[in-house]
Amino acid sequence: MNNGTACKICGNITNNRIYMAKERLLNLRDEFPYLECANCYCMHIVETPDNLSKYYPAEYYSFRKPKFGLSPNPFVHYLKKSLLRHYLKKIDPVGAFLALFLPHPFPWMKPNLLSFDSSILDVGCGSGRVILSMQRSGFKNLTGIDPFLEKDLRNSAELKILKKDLFEMTGSFDFIMLHHAFEHMDYPDRVLDKIRELLNPSGTLLIRIPVANSHAWRKYRTHWFALDAPRHLFLHTPHSIQLLAQKAGLTIDRIDYDSSFVQFASSEKYLRDIPYSDDFSMFSKKQMQDFSREAARLNSLGDGDCACFYLTVK
Numbered sequence: 001m002n003n004g005t006a007c008k009i010c011g012n013i014t015n016n017r018i019y020m021a022k023e024r025l026l027n028l029r030d031e032f033p034y035l036e037c038a039n040c041y042c043m044h045i046v047e048t049p050d051n052l053s054k055y056y057p058a059e060y061y062s063f064r065k066p067k068f069g070l071s072p073n074p075f076v077h078y079l080k081k082s083l084l085r086h087y088l089k090k091i092d093p094v095g096a097f098l099a100l101f102l103p104h105p106f107p108w109m110k111p112n113l114l115s116f117d118s119s120i121l122d123v124g125c126g127s128g129r130v131i132l133s134m135q136r137s138g139f140k141n142l143t144g145i146d147p148f149l150e151k152d153l154r155n156s157a158e159l160k161i162l163k164k165d166l167f168e169m170t171g172s173f174d175f176i177m178l179h180h181a182f183e184h185m186d187y188p189d190r191v192l193d194k195i196r197e198l199l200n201p202s203g204t205l206l207i208r209i210p211v212a213n214s215h216a217w218r219k220y221r222t223h224w225f226a227l228d229a230p231r232h233l234f235l236h237t238p239h240s241i242q243l244l245a246q247k248a249g250l251t252i253d254r255i256d257y258d259s260s261f262v263q264f265a266s267s268e269k270y271l272r273d274i275p276y277s278d279d280f281s282m283f284s285k286k287q288m289q290d291f292s293r294e295a296a297r298l299n300s301l302g303d304g305d306c307a308c309f310y311l312t313v314k
């Protein structure tokens, strides 16, 4: 327990709790204090480590090279675009047929959110997995930035993947997205102010993040997989995102929960002191199905451990 440390989001100093969380993903087991705010329930690392790069080795998943060929096959490109058109509620018989077998390639992409010409910025894009895939589905104005890239990876009119910090960016975008990047960033208030500056007045910001004070946190506490100390500096709640949005002149339009079986499968392994891997063969098929079913149930209740926040300019 600790009553003297302030929440970095709402400033609350009363009844906040401190938890000691271990680094688990790389099994280094270094310990870090995290504060859980008793007002907005945001959790954040008490002090951002100076040597954070130690915790992002070269093989960190977001920097792995995506498995894409250099030039997309025109026929595959056509099929991918048809499939997406169908999911975006456009009339497309080829896409409707493909959708019998293939899921939505971007479940966070709602109808009417984007057009194929929208200018799109992916902040913290890693090696560009998401925007490369979007290019293959027909999008024509894509920029990804990540300060931790070794160098620029692409620089064409349609697609840029640049080694760049958000605060160096200029321009104006219809859609700005952060796929599991925001929780890695210090000073979330400054980040949102900068994004607000880059966002078209009629544009949308998508923030996909793990959600604190959700079922998986309450069940697993410091064994919760998505706590991911010390890489996740902030684990937000709808309340803390609301406070940040308000300060930046943004408003939350919609929250969709998109947690998966991982919140159980990976947290159960941490609970049993099994190092991280994506091998889940210790669980039966039935257990895995139960994890997925429970994730879907929690998502429908707004209690899954991951969500998509859609924000617009006030």
Ligand SMILES: [Zn+2]
Residues within 6 Å of the ligand: 007, 008, 009, 010, 011, 012, 037, 038, 039, 040, 041, 042
């Ligand atoms: Zn707070």
